[in-house]
Amino acid sequence: MSTPLERVQPSDPRTTPVSPQLALRVAVLGGIAMVMFAIIFFRLWFLQVLSGEQYVQQANANDVRPLPIPAPRGQIFDRTGQPIVSSRTTNAVQIVPSALPPAGAPRLAVYRRLGALLGMRAGHIEELVIAGRNAVKYAPVTIKTDAGPGVLTVLAERQNEFPGVVQEPVSIRAYPFGEMAAQVLGYVGQVSKGELKKRAFQGVKQGTVVGQEGLEYYYDRYLRGRQGVRRVEVNAAGYPTPSSLKAIQPLAGHSLRVTLDLGLQREGERALLEGIERARAGGKPATAGAFTAIDPSNGEVLAMGSYPTFNPNKFAKPLTQAEYNALKGATSSSGEEAPAPLTNRAANGTYPTGSTFKPITAMGALEGGVINPGEALGAGQCIHVSTQQFCNSGHAEYGALDLVNALRVSSDTYFFETGELANSHGNVIQETARKLGIGEQTGIDLPSEITGIVPDRRWREHENQLQRECEHKQHSKPCGIVAEIRPWSVGDNMHLAVGQGDLITSPLQMAVAYSTLANAYMHNGYGTVVTPHLGMEIDEAKGGLVQSLSFPPVRHVHLNYSDLSLVMEGIHDAASQPGGTSFEVWSGWDQAQHPVYGKTGTAQHGTLNSGFTEDQSWYMCYVGDRSQIGQQRPIVIAVTVEKGGFGAETAAPIARLMASQWFGKPKRFVAGSSKTL
């Protein structure tokens, strides 16, 4: 038998039971074990039971990361409900910073490969990643939006060559009409650090796309909606893992319906471009221009445009600094300042108006009792006041004319004389200009507009004072607030009377002033200074009305109806009677159905010292509507083309094209030959 039991042989010295020494030492070992287990249990108790809550929070912070879900931005519709701004979904190439290979050569290699694929510099990609990671921790950084299907296929097929690079469907702002009304609509971009501090962006999270200009900015809090939160579980490498955490769905932005008329807007821009091209063909620089059309009865802006313009779609993708500078209108290498496409010249242009101001002068002079409308003034080529002489354009000789005819032919001598006479009556012209809406902000629903200047004695004093203070502070350095410190002169008033001198206004303010004249004329002298506006109503994304926007008039004015009638007759004659400055432009126009009250203007810039610059072409008109009551669509149109020549040759034909579009008439570009200012 060889059972284990039998094979047992005592094989070492210990044959006795456990010795006391061994017992002691085993007890020591057991004691050590017990102490250690006690320590471990105590430590576990401390970690898991006493501080468990805190570690749960830390663990959650580790793996659950809130990522914003952008809210679909509200659409913008024109007055008839056609979408003019919407959003579209495209794929963006993004980088998950935490999933990139380690910093240094391997990561740079990924940047280089990606850069070669996307046509970007590796350094630029790196900058984007660093900036993005600082903006929103853990969120993927968008490198390129709308990269094109070819690139996306390469990325999808060769995923392992591009660790950390992902593609993500993103919604981007789309402007289907491209450059149309770009300055009015504005553009969008990620909210900047500075903007986050503004009240307008209260509650906006970093990385959100917000309106940066125009209506996109002004109505941003309606359009942007509320972003959702996707709670993503990520692993230690930062890659998202599938999880069942509930997301907070984003709230789509409201849509905005604006007063713009798509047809008129497009025609206005096309006509402006045509006018500019023709002016250029005629040898004029015609560098920039603007137009606006408003409804004189309520201030609804029917069209508003500015040239040069830009494509807001470009802002949907990251811009380079050079592209941005060009849009901002940075000085070009030749030293000449290029016109800035981002500027909305209709609301922010700072211009003298030339003769388009004359109806305002006339109104003021009549109201102030400075002139008698039947009295003939302005004989001769020039008016002489002390040593200065004030002449008609091209030294034309109109003879002494009454008010209506002076407006018809745009006699400068008549209005110089009026300005001279008015100077001794105080600020009658200035007060009327201000009453009608010049020299103050119109209150349009756009982020910025100019205030403008209607120069008078007090203004002059104020400027002188500033100049003196500045000179005192800066010693000999030029301040350039005013050319020379001198008191208000009669010459200043005479220049103002023809819309020159220190007058600064914008096409929009002029449109408001003409609207005031027009609606007062329609209502027996009781007019309103309208608040021009673009917003019409805010709707839910699905269509329900949220809020109608209302823009009450700035103020009510009362003009003497008989005086007003004479002024309106004068500018109606200018557009409809032989000899009128824009008579040729409106040839063939049905004045009976749509009477035109229009005034050309040719604003002169600069002085003889600063050299010759081409004159600025202006046209202001109110076109009445004698269709059936209830269907009337009167319109006030303001057009200006910088360095575009005489008002009749460039600006007025553009206005006619717009009016033709508005009233559905055949469109003809008819240049006038009037060489009046």
Added chain:
Amino acid sequence: MSPLSPIKPTEEAPVSPPRVLQWPLDPLLTLAVLGLGIASVVTLGAATRDLVPGQPHYYVDRQAIYLLVGALFMLTLSRLDYARLRQWKNGIYALLMFTILAVLGLGHTARGSQRAISLPFFSFQASELGKVLLILALSAFVVDRARRLRERDTTVRVMLAALVPAMFVIAQPDLGSGMVYVMVGLTLLFVAGTSWKHLTGLLALGVISLTFVLVAAPAAGVHVLKPYQVARLTAFLHPTTNAQKEGYQQEESKIAIGAGQKTGRGSSANQTKLNFVPEDHTDFIFAAVGEQYGFLGAGLVLCLYALLIWRALRILVMAKDLFGSLVAGGVAAMLMFQVFVNVGMTIGIMPITGVTLPLMSYGGSSVITTLLAVGLLQSIYVQARASAALKGRVPLY
């Protein structure tokens, strides 16, 4: 029949062994091993589901196979008389040195360290198996010199026999196993009865050399340990100062365990599942246990270890001979050291040394080695019971 014939157990005092003797294995020890094996598989099942894409059971399947193979080895060992192994001490020691050197020569490099030899099914970590080999060989040496334990020569020889393989293992580098070797050597001397004077001297020597290795030598520009090892060893002393580097793993492990709270996070145990705690299936598996099953689960696992260690110490006392006691003592030392250092490391009270958690950590070498060691304990238990029965003593648990 000579009247002088010695005891005749079969006739005059027929052995009527109590029924418990029929147990072929130590029941409590087996229970602890079984419990830990199940705990390992269950924990790995949840923690490694997403580790190998498309193969959620990759680690569980393999660990189960390792456990089964190890269990077979354990059963086989338990049926053999461990005492025979004493005679083969030189061969065992030679095998130990050979495998360790072979790893240095042939081994493949995993994560910057050369610890294993790739076999067709399995990458063999010699330093793990070496633990058992060293326990056997050293125990045999000590038994041989049992009568000269008071001599300094014995102490020095035994410690050298432990230190030489330890140095080679540390050079692989596998600091954890090296420390186990040293610990086994010390414990064997302690159990065998080396004088307190010698033990105190060894302890002092240990403290001095540790200071030298961690502080003095790096300051002088000599790196006995690799700088990362020194950093890891000292990181637990100041975990928050370098939470991104050496302290990261430990900090994340503490978060995982703490987040387990009383009853665990179950399926949302993301700290370990999403790989915030690296190596959560091997060295840091206790973090996975703590996060998934909370204080309750971690406590249960610790109780199983306590049972295991208690049985090892109990078998030490029961052993029929000094060799058995020493082997049991060595195994107990190995288990105690690994459990305390590993668990201590996951809860932030011990440095990170790369010591596996016996039976729980994923890995064939570790699992099979531990089960071999348990097999030795079983054998000592069985032999002790048999011997005691032979002597008519009431067997003890």
